[in-house]
Amino acid sequence: MNFYGRDFLRILDFSEEELRYMLETAKTLKRFKHKKKNHKIFPNNNIAIIFEKTSTRTRCSFEVAAYDLGMGVTYLDPTGSQMGHKESIADTARVLSRFYDGIEFRGFKQETVNTLAEYADVPVWNGLTDECHPTQVLADFMTIEEHFGHLKGLTLAFVGDSRNNVANSLMAMSAKMGVNFISCGPRALRPADDLVEECRAIARKNGSTIVVTDDLRDLEGKVDAVYADVWLSMGEDKEKWGERIQQLKPYQVTMQLMDRLKPNAVFLKSEPIFLHALPSFHNLETSIAQEVYEKYGVKEMEVTDEVFESDRSLVFEEAENRMHTIKAVMFLTLYKKEKK
16 A cells, blocks of 8 residues: 555545554554654655644644654744745745655645645645644544454544534544444534535445434434534634533533443443543633633533543543654655565
8 A cells, every 4th residue: 555645634535444554554653652663764854844823732743753753853833934925835835845855734724735735746744724633533543443442333422513623534534434423513513514425425335324413312322432622723713702602511521421422232341432632621720711711600611620530531542642643644655665
């Protein structure tokens, strides 16, 4: 299976077999990391990582993964380049292709990363856009599989703002991997109809289902893993915070909800797990959480601290797996197999 030179922009761009190969590669690289086995395969390579949106996990994952593979890294924050200001995205792509062996982009518009990929002569990796978050869901599914021992036949529920980038990519990955997916959130925040239909068509071929609902009762007795994400995304208009909190408050993941999600008895693990892309507003220990509490009296948002800190929560395993899956994507798209 040859990934050399390919871009990694959306989960839907890859087949089930290709995604499976990425996960298996990530597992191998994780073993190398834990055993401290040298895997500096690209000592003469360099990559650029471009961030319109700042991030802890994405930046650290790309940087450490690149260093582990022997590569150099240049980090460009919103003030670190002229892309979109004095220089077009297309020109930036062509310039960076002369310096670097790969380009990561994390920002707002999917169109931006698509344009970078169109004009770059090296692989372009999507670290996050408003539409997709493909590197995150690779880590999510790796974590789910590590816990349950398999993927096919499991049921994953996303609870909250079901139209966001993480929810979109989770639905696509579920369809590809034969996992049942339930999107549960307010009617006003449902995923796009065309994406739902595309994913349903893929899911049918793989023996799974895609359900969109606003009723939490549709999750009862069916769910193996429940996923939540922040209610207030980066760049969210503060004037809309109150409205968004009121919309999503009924969909907070509590221990009472987790207890009603009892999975089918055929699975080895008896309790459903909790997943989150991070950061999470599960307490008042951040400035934004304090601001929300002072204005709206909400101490916990998308998940309660009880769930977040419980043994059902695998959020930090997910965070680690970001590094391993990102490393796998970079390795596969940069490694040129010798022809026999």
